[in-house]
Amino acid sequence: MFKYIGKRFLISLITIWVLVTLTFFLIRLLPGDPFTNPKITPEIKANLEKYYGFDKPLPVQYVKYFSNLLRFDFGSSLRYKGRTINKMLAEAAPISANLGIRAVIFACTVGIFLGIIAALNKDKVLDKLTIFLAIVGVSIPGFVMASFLQYLIGVKLGWLPVAKWIDPARGMGFKYTILPTLCLGFGTLAVYSRYMRTSMLEITGSDYIKTARAKGLSPIQVTIKHQIRNAMLPIVTILGPTIAGLLTGAFVIENVFAIPGLGRQFVISINNQDYPMILGLTIFYGTFLITMNFLTDLVYGFVDPRIRVSK
C-alpha cells in the first residue's frame, strides 16, 4: 500500500514539474509579444522587458520563475499593471470552486440516482429514457446547451436571470447559479448515469447478491446494502477525470454566463496574450487536477481492498 502511494505521489510530482517546464517554454516560444503596440518605443519596450525580467536568458528566467513558484508567487499580470496573479487567483478560484462544487454535487447525485433507476427498470421505459438522456448529454456541446437554456428560460420564460454572478453567500445569488450549474453538470450527469447503470447491472448476477438473497434479505435491503454500495466503486475512479472535465467545461460555461471565474480569466488572458497570467492559470489548473487524480487513486485504494493486494 505504501509503495503504491509513494509511486503515485512521485509520478504526480514529476507530472507537475513537466507541466511547469513545458508550459514555461511553450509560452516563451509563442509568436508576438504583449508589448507590440505602436505607442511603445524601443526604449520603453527595453525598460518593460527589464522590469519583467524578459531581457535575461531563458534558463535564468526559468530558474527565477520556478523558485518564485516554490514560494507560491505566480508573478504579476502584463496587461493590468500592478495586479498580481496571486490576487487574481484568490478572487477567481473561489468562484470557480463554488460553481464547480455545485455542478459536481448536482451531476453525481442526479446521475447516480438515474443510473440506479435505470438499472432497476432494465429494458423498461425509464431505462430507455435514461439511456437516451445520457446519449443526448454527451452529444450536445456545452455552449450550445447554455445558449439555448439562456434563451428559453432566461429570455423567453424569464424564470431565471440570463447571466451574471452574484456571490451566493449573500443570499440573492442563488438563482444566478442554477443555469450555470445545470449546463456545467449535464454532460457529467450523463456519463455518471451510464456508468452507474452498467456497474449496477454487472453486479446483479454476482455471487454475493445471490447469497444476500438466499439469506432472506428483502429486495430493498439487497439493493441498498449490497448492490448500490458495490456499484459505486467504479464511480470513484472517474471522480478525478470528472472534476477535470468540469473545470475545462467551465471555460465555456463561465464565458457564456459572464462568471468571473478561472475559465473566463483564462480565455481573457489568451486574447490579451498575457503570458504570466496564462502560465499561472495553467499551472494552477494543472496542479489542481494532478492532485485530484492522486487523491482519487488514494481513495480508490482505500475503498477497494483488491487494489491494495494487487499492487
Next chain:
Amino acid sequence: MQISREKFTHVGINEEKGQAIVRPSMTYWQDAWRRLKKSKVSMFALIILILLITMAIIGPMMVKYSYFDNNLMFNDRAPSAEHWFGTDTLGRDLWARVWVGARVSLFIGIVVTLIEGAIGILLGGASGYFGGKLDMVLMRTVDILMGLPFLVIVVLIMMLMKPGIVPIIVALVVVGWISIARLVRGQVLALKEQEFVLAAKTLGASSARLIIKHLIPNCLGVIIVNLTFSIPSAIFAEAFLSYIGLGVNPPMTSWGQLAAAGAQVFQTRPYQMFIPAILISMTMLSLQLFGDGLRDALDPKLRK
C-alpha cells in the same frame, strides 16, 4: 424385459457426414458484420453518417453560392427558397457554409483519429510486446502525460502555431494518442500469454509475424470501437477551440465555428446556431450509437 441384440445394427462412422460443414464458414469480420446488420439502431446511425458524409461532399455544390461569397444586402435572412439555411451576419449562404464546415469538422475528426490510432497502436503495441525498459519509459511518459490538463495543452499548442486545420490536428493528436496506446498495450499484454500465440511461437513465427498476424488482428476489434468514440471527441474539441476563438481561419469554417458564431446572435436569429448545433449533435449521436453497436458486434466477450 429383454431386448435382443438383433434389433440394433452397427452404423459405423460416416467420414463424409462427420466432416461436412453445415453452415457457411465465416471469418470474424463477416460474423461481426452479420451481427451489426441485425442491430437496427446501429444501421440507422450508419445511414445517417453516410448521409452526412455524402452531404459534406456534394452539399456545397448544390447551391450557386460559395461559402465565402458575401452579400451585405441579404444578411441575416431566415431560411428561404433562395437561401435554404438562410444567411449569416455577413450575408453568406449558410447552406454552403454548413456543408463546407461539415467537411472541415469531419475531416478533423477522422484524420485525428487515424493518426492517433496509428501512433497509439505502434507505441502501445511495441510497449506491450517487448516490455522491459521500453515499456517502463513509455508507460511512465504516459502516466505523466495523462495527468496534464488536456484542453489547456491543446490551447497552448494552438497558440504556438498559427490557427488553422493543421494545428488543431497536431494539438489533438498530441493529447489523443495516449489513451489508445494504453489500451493497445493492455490488450497485447493479455493476448501475449494466450495459447495460440505460444503455438505460433513454437512453430517458429518471427516477432513481426506474431505482431502482424496474431496480435493486431486479435485486438483490432477493441481498437476500432475506441477509435469510433474518438471521432466525436475530436469534433467536440474542435468546437470548443472555435468557441474560445482558436479555431480555423475565416472565411474557412467548421461546425464548431458556425455554432459559436450562431450563439452570438442566438436570441434574435436562432436558426444560425440551431442548424450547426443539430448537425454536431446528430454526428455525435450517430457515432456513439454506431460505436455501441460495433462494440457488441466486434467483442463477443462483452455479450452476455
